Amino acid sequence: MTGFTGAELIAAFSSLGAGMAMIAMAGVGIGIGFNAGKTVESTARQPEAQGTLLKLMLIGVALTETAGIFALVIAIMLMFANPLL
């Protein structure tokens, strides 16, 4: 085995961790897709409510996105502002 220094190992595993943190985006994608699909469904059922529905959908999308944004912030922290290094 070649010897790695501690900093190298931390950097390597931080990069892996940053990639893994972004797996959270899968759930966010499902959530936003569900949201948009339901909006389309409701609009088809009641086209005159489209303005309100669009507004509600955007708020819902932004709220759903928060989970993914947290993952992104953690990934950015691991890559650029790693507290362990």
Added chain:
Amino acid sequence: MELGPRIIFRIGSVPISETVCWSLIVSIAILVFAFLATRKMQTVPHGAQLLGELLVGFVYKMVKDVMGDISDKFAPYCGTLIVFLGLGSMLGLLDIRPTTSDLNCTFPLALVTFVLIHYNAVKAQTARGYIKELSSPYPFMLPLNIISDSMFPVTLACRLFGNILAGVILMSLVYSGLQTASAALINVFADPDFSRESIIPFFQIGWPLILNFWFDMFEPILQAYIFTMLTMVFIDNGRHPVES
């Protein structure tokens, strides 16, 4: 890749970053616009006055839809939030680091919202009612409710910060990638001693505007709107607790 905001100058040992400078500049620009828009007011508005009236009317209507009778008290704060955050995030259009891509800009605003929520909650339902609301539905839920309440400013600040910072990172990646691509294409024909920075990045012309439109115009407006909307909804919820 340097991510943090640059330090412009220091007052004593306090560093003043570009976030602070550009926040002040944006605030002054808003003040100047407000001053100019209210000079020589006319019954039939046009120009700056028209824009100002549209904006103020939009904000007051939005706040009234959510908060009802007390909307006039909170509309100025919400309007300030939406204008300041929207303009601050749109600075990316001018190739300036958006003020909201710094947690130091978003977190204080989220804290102000947090204080407003709880101050108004205590004022509207007295300290006793406030604690009763916190320990609903069962008293042992009190610590959980406190944790979930105190996480609110963190999520509010991180949502805006993360969205705008993601846009900043993505745009800088796209632009540096296009520069490398231009340099690679030139190097095929020219001598390899050409330095990468001296080449005109002709791939950057035009089409990244689509990305700019999304990340520097649509996303800031949406996020500023959501920040303001959540502020309003939570202040309103704090005042009228859900009857159980």
